[in-house]
Amino acid sequence: MKTTIKSLGAVILGGGLFISGCAKKQSATWDSFKNPETVTQLKSFVAEKEAQANAATNQMPSEFKSFFDAAEKGDWLAVSNAFVEFRKHAGQYEHSDKTKIDERLRGTAWQAVLEIWGAFDAFGEGDEKYSTMFGNDIIQSIPPGSIYFGGTDPGRFLVTAMCKSQVNADPFFVLTQNALADATYLEYLRGMYGAKIYTPTDEDSKKCFQDYMADAQERVQKHQLKPGENVAVGADGKIQVSGQVAVMEINGLLVKTIFDRNTNHEFYIEESFPFDWMYPYLEPHGLIMKINRQPLSELSDEIVKQDHDYWVKYVQPMIGDWLNDDTSVEKVAAFAKKTFGKQDFTGFTGDPRFIQNAYSHKIFSKLRSSIAGLYMWRLDQAAGEEEKDRMARAADFAFRQAWALCPYSPEAVFRYVNFLLKQERFSDALVVAETAAQMPSMQGQDGEQIRALVEQLKKLQKAKQPSSDGK
Secondary structure (H helix, E strand, O other), rough: OOOOOOOOOOOOHHHHHOOOOOOOOOOOOOOOOOOHHHHHHHHHHHHHHHHHHHHHHOOOOHHHHHHHHHHHOOOOHHHHHHHHHOOOOOOOOOOOOOOHHHOOHHHHHHHHHHHHHHHHHHHOOHHHHHHHHHHHHHHOOOOOOOEEEEHHHHHHHHHHOOEEEEEOEEOEEEEEEHHHHHHHHHHHHHHHHHOOHHHHHHHHHHHHHHHHHOOOOOHOOOOOOOOOEEEEEOOOOOEEOOHHHHHHHHHHHHHHHHHHHOOOOOEEEEOOOOOOOHHEEEEEEEEEEOOOOOOOOOOOOOHHHHHHHHHHHHHHHHOOOOOOOOOOHHHHHHHHHHHHHHOOOOOOOOOHHHOOOOHHHHHHHHHHHHHHHHHHHHHHHOOOOHHHHHHHHHHHHHHHHHHHHHOOHHHHHHHHHHHHHOOOOOOHHHHHHHHHHHHHHHHHHHHHHHHHHHHHHHHHHHHOOOOOOOO
């Protein structure tokens, strides 16, 4: 019987929805940038978003005007501080007092504000070099005219900001799967892209919600709910749903609607939360994944090799050239403790700038973890032992890279641990969890889930050990 960890980190797979936060920023302006091309692109992006917001409303809130003024100057601190205040009253965030929600923080103008903040945050929290790489390398990999779904904050906002013109879909259409269940976001999409591609209607949204409710009701009866999926039967016998997992399931159905109705476009996705229906259609595509028009019977040797070689070359400048197919979990753990833990760069052939910027760790680890998850799904579906072994090797290598890129990433850790447990590699699973728990950023409240995982794995390992009498 295969063992997995389900009781902890129930919504870890959605952890990439908002990778960063509204942490305190250092004051900076355009002058702080090293690359003038990045500055030129960001200035153009800010101007386009402000024009889009102005065209969408006859009465721009004064707070928005101040926000756009700060963005034009490249004033990271003012943009961040303004957004901290905005989100206290924005409807898509959780609020204990619903009366404080500001209805002006919806629609096209608000989406423009949100996208500017997201781009600024990616450069304010992240390293300019790696945030620029992230956006540009994804953009360059996608054919013109395609439809792209950006799931995480950087997956949406950096690509939006670094495109020649997101508003004009140049070079491709940029959407986020995470907001599709929000009627005001769908309205924003229809206003921007509705004349060029099919975007879901209100009726589509209602149908997806009804389809999810019917499916959830059936799975409640069969005890087949997913971890973190909050579905209950009310006193009136009706199904009640709440929480991130349920919302993302509805988002997944809306993605399917867009995919089914736009048959003349290629599709690409930067994953935030995995969608079950999508796995058979996916293949690795550089940093992200391609959604093929027809399901793939398997991931060919050529696809797997291209992905392997791409990522080996890609991560070497970041973490060095030591990680290969034969690198043990213990060696990855030793690297993590030395470089990420102790900041000891003796003999290190990677880039200390990468190691010293948490935002950069997280965004690239998330990308690799998503592809590893695809291999893990393929492993679970494989019928023959040869195919199982091929997918297991691909998943293991991708997970080791994701973990090496960010040894304390809850998603990389939980996903890799579950993979290792299915492979009955209990000692390796414990090494991964214990190493993550030792990372400096995991010593406070942020490390509670990881520490709980360590204790659960210790109990599991003890239960697996034979007793002294051999029973």
